[in-house]
Amino acid sequence: MKFSYSLLAIILLQSAQAAVTIRFSDATNSLTGLGDFMSTTATNGLAWGIVVDGDKDGFSTFIATAGLKIEDGADLGTNDFFYYGGSTVTVPGTQGGAGGAVLLSAADVYENLTGSSGFIFGIVWFETGPRNLTEGSLLLPGDHYGLLQNPSGFILPPDGDNVNYSTLFPGSEDVRAANLTMIPEPSSALMVFSFLGISALLTRRR
Known part of the structure; x- marks a missing residue:
């Protein structure tokens, strides 16, 4: 089966650093099944990318707060960084299917990281x-x-190198819905709680 490279979601940024390339789907195996919020069917057209755990402390606070912009190198404020991969598509493969992430190639990744190896990343997609x-x-x-x-x-390859994770997705994929929720930024949450506290105080005085 001829692989259609027109389906590849590619980031190519010009910089002094070489591109890091990560493949999730190929002509045999495909990461598919990424879905919308509360969705039971895979969805094409969802913005997706990766988030790199820059301080190697896990993703317990990953995108816990709003304010992230869906763009290359977005700093989550926790030494974690987001890189845009494109939009989910229907990809070829033995199982095919919609809601697929194919390929991400990004430069400048190691510009934001201290060290040259051992960084874990996760795949993220948005409703x-x-x-x-x-x-x-x-x-x-x-x-x-x-x-x-x-x-x-998922281990980030060294600068200028590539890794293929498509073999992790050999069969049909269950739908993974975008069911995690952004919460307000700490400053916004503080304002909300302050307002609620003042309102409660005024109500009590009445």
């Missing part, structure tokens, strides 16, 4: 939702996303 989240969108409280991690760890 289309009422705001039609896409490249350049600013995430707001209440927006939804999905996160896929490899129990053994």
Whole structure:
């Protein structure tokens, strides 16, 4: 079967650093089944990418707060960095299927990292939702996303190198819905709680 490279979601940024290339689907195996919020069917057209655990402390706070912009090198404020991969598509393979992530190739990744190896990343995708989240969108409280991690760890390849994880997805994929939710930034949450506290005090005085 001829592989259609027109389906590849590619980031190619010009810099002094070489590109890091990560493949999730090929002509035989495909990462598919990424879905929208509360979806039971795979969805094409979802913005996706990876988030790199820059300080190697896990993703317990990954995109926990809104304010992230869906763009290359977005700093999550926790030494974790996001890189945009494109939009989910229907990909070829033995099982084929919609909601697929194919390939990500990004430069400048190691510009933000201290060290040269051992960085874990996760695959993240965002709901289309009422705001039609896409490249350049600013995430707001209440927006939804999905996160896929490899129990053994998706490991970022060294600068200028590549890795193929497509063999992890040899069969049909269950739908993974974007069911995680953004919460307000700490400063916004503090303002909300302050307002609620003042309101409660005024109500009590009445």
